Amino acid sequence: MANMPISFAVLLDRPDIWRGQVLSRAGTPTISCGFPGLDAELPGRGWPAGALTEILPAHEGIGELRLLGPALAGLSKRGLRLVWIAPPHLPYAPALAAAGIDVANLVIVRTASPKETLWAAEQALASNACGAVLAWPQGAKYAELRRLQIAAEGGRAPAFLFRVPEAASESSPAPLRIALGTSDGGLAVRVLKRRGAPLAQPILLPSMPPAVRGKNNHVDRHPAAPAAARDFSARLVHA
């Protein structure tokens, strides 16, 4: 072994070694996230398949699901199952259908405890029978997340874990960690951790749902008095 000449370039070519400036060419396949600006900053240009991706929204309702919309829509149209484990509310199928997700491929899993959530997520990832796994674990520890990462490895499904923003300060085995905040009415995506150079600047994505952004409805920046609200052109729906 000692006599064998080792070329430095060969060593650097290994997919599991990355240099400071270069994003790793991911050894694992990825799924495009549908936002070119974000894709460019993710190793392998997309959400990693067979690995954990942590998503830490500053609070509920800032666009954490819309961020995944295009990727989930693509997966579900290929007939792959999207498994939602212990979501905090009812995933509302009409909105998901409007985002292009095939509702027939949605599967909701309800659990009674955080432990069951982790167990179900591990089963789903280890089975390698899902298109994507979305899980809302509560208070998961490093060792538990490590189990999930091992279960996900080698699989084809991206695994999204939604965690509280405070989790950003804990270390995590997930190779990709994303924090979400708001900035100028848009969604600010901060890449906390990725395989490659850290990213200092957040990436801004439009945050409004389509109808609010454009289309027909009136947008009022000021808190509206109900009297004024009543003057909006109402879309009447009578059964």
Place this chain on the structure above:
Amino acid sequence: MAVAAALALAPALRVAPRDLATETEALLGVAGWAAQFAPGVALEFPDGVLLEVSGSLKLFGGLESLLGRLRRGLAEMGWSSVLAGAPTPRAAFWLALVGKQKFIGSLAELEPVLAALPLEVLRCNDEALAAFEAIGVRTLGELRALPREGIARRFGQGPLAELDRALGRLSDPRNFFVPPARFGAALSLPAEVTQAEALLFAARRLIIQLAGFLAARSGGVQRFVLSLRHRDKAATEIAIGLVAPSRDAEHFILLLRERLFNFTLAEPVREISLRADDVVPLAGHNLGLRFEQGKPPGQWEHLVERLRARLGADAVYGLVLRAEHRPEHAVFAGELDSKQLHLDFGERPFWLLDRPKRIAEIGAVPHHKGPLELLAGPERIESGWWDGDDVARDYFVARTQSEALVWIYREWRGEGGWYLHGVFA
């Protein structure tokens, strides 16, 4: 040996009466399991199962591989076994009976081997054995050396005919065993079991037997029932349902483990039995020609069954869209893989609250973690007079102080007021 003599030698001996019915049942169970390895299975009561394996050797990768599978399976079901093979069924059984794990390929080789076997293999009565002993005949070889007419006159044609069958000189037709249409097997436990998880070990034996039974019939089951018999109480039944028929023993065991994981026994268990009534045809797996990279894709049905076994049957569900204007009625939890309508609902949030949450109205402005800023609306939804859940609401998209988007409505019926109904996540 008499019981008294045995007890004198080993005072701690536990004497149990022989239970022939259970023995026969066990033999039938083994035969049903073994039928997966050979087209012809015959029984040799009370302790032998004959398999005609010459046609199966190629399929199972040769004799050694087949024997390995037989040994492993029998051990997993908790049986000790002696396997032997010969060109004639009678000879194979005799070899097994004396504990010789020999495999003889031709009739020519068979003769010297059989000659060395003791006369006991003939299973004739004690009187005849004593008579043979008296004339100095102990092995089959010595019996064959005597003149045939003399033996026939003294002991009847029986022993000679048996010997001729073993050597292939007389035909030896057998009735093949026909496995029953349903599966049922029981196992009484050596000691009462109080821990549900400990039952898994015993249940495993029955499940291996079930899987073999199903493989023999090229079938699968969608439901099987493990019933636990107690001393006093009525039996506890644990039914395991599957999304798709299967005969995968490991999968069955996994499902059972998840079910037993948080199961409390009403009473200690003395006996377990496994039952599967509806056997449906199930084709085997085809292996792919190409090796695929990464982990092989798993079976979706298996995942669903595992999740349901542990979390409950209704913990895993799909969503079904319905042509309904009221947001909470537009979707319901339904079967997986339900057919979906293509419907256009206006702007809807990704999260819908389980029930609308009343929010404050301060100075004519709705408040949710601070005053809300109305961005779009109203969308009037007025519907549902026919089922008593009548609504009249104006929905708005609103922004909270922390720039989250929420879906709120103002109720026009009853006491009115503002409600939070969804979150644009």
